[in-house]
Amino acid sequence: MRQQKLIMLLIMILPWLTIPLIGKKSIKRYLSAGIFISIIVTIESFIAKKRRWWWFHVKIHPNIQGEFPLIWGPFLIGSLWILKFTYRNFYRYIILNLIIDTFFTYAFVNFLQYIGIGTLGRLKKIQLSLLFFFKSLLLYGFQTIKETFIKG
Numbered sequence: 001m002r003q004q005k006l007i008m009l010l011i012m013i014l015p016w017l018t019i020p021l022i023g024k025k026s027i028k029r030y031l032s033a034g035i036f037i038s039i040i041v042t043i044e045s046f047i048a049k050k051r052r053w054w055w056f057h058v059k060i061h062p063n064i065q066g067e068f069p070l071i072w073g074p075f076l077i078g079s080l081w082i083l084k085f086t087y088r089n090f091y092r093y094i095i096l097n098l099i100i101d102t103f104f105t106y107a108f109v110n111f112l113q114y115i116g117i118g119t120l121g122r123l124k125k126i127q128l129s130l131l132f133f134f135k136s137l138l139l140y141g142f143q144t145i146k147e148t149f150i151k152g
Contacts, residue, residue, distance in 0.1 A: 004058040004117050012060070012073030019077065026084045033143040034079040037135060041071050044131075053123035057116055066118060079139055093140055101132035 019027070045067040048054055056066020078100065086093035105128050112118045120128065 004115060005060055007115065008058060008060050008069045008117065012069030015074045015077035018081070022080055022084055027080065030080050030083040030087070030143065032146060033083060033139055034076050036142050037079055037139045038071050038076045040138065041067075041075060041135065045071070048123070052121040054118060054120050056118040058118070083139070083143060087140075087143060090140065094136070097133070097136040101129055101136070105129045105132065 042065070045065050048067075049065075059066045060069055082093065082096055082100070086096050105125050109118075109120060109125070109128070113120075123131075
């Protein structure tokens with residue numbers, strides 16, 4: 001259990017080490033979209049727990065959701081990186097998201113299950129992939145609306 005918590009902490013902290021490489025301008029430009037989608041995913045995790053879509057057997061703290069390290073680590077920082085390299089090129093954005101989401105759904109979920117951190121419950125992998133795809137559209141849409149209506 002202690003090793004699993006360490007792995008979860010590393011999963012959360014390591015992406016934050018790449019923040020200086022993103023650049024201040026990109027962070028300022030995309031952070032609000034990243035936080036928006038991370039909040040949406042946090043709300044989604046409450047629904048997932050109630051509907052038993054997935055389970056996390058390991059938490060970094062008893063009062064924190066098991067998904068917290070994934071949402072506020074690689075998901076948030078990954079969203080910034082993806083937007084930085086693909087925003088304004090929707091085709092590239094969709095392709096990159098499909099690649100990353102497929103890796104997460106079919107490889108990383110298996111890894112989490114193998115080491116005993118979490119498992120899918122009532123949600124099938126294809127449904128998880130569709131959920132990720134919907135969230136990627138929501139992220140891109142938020143950024144587009146933000147840049148259309150809020151100049152600066």
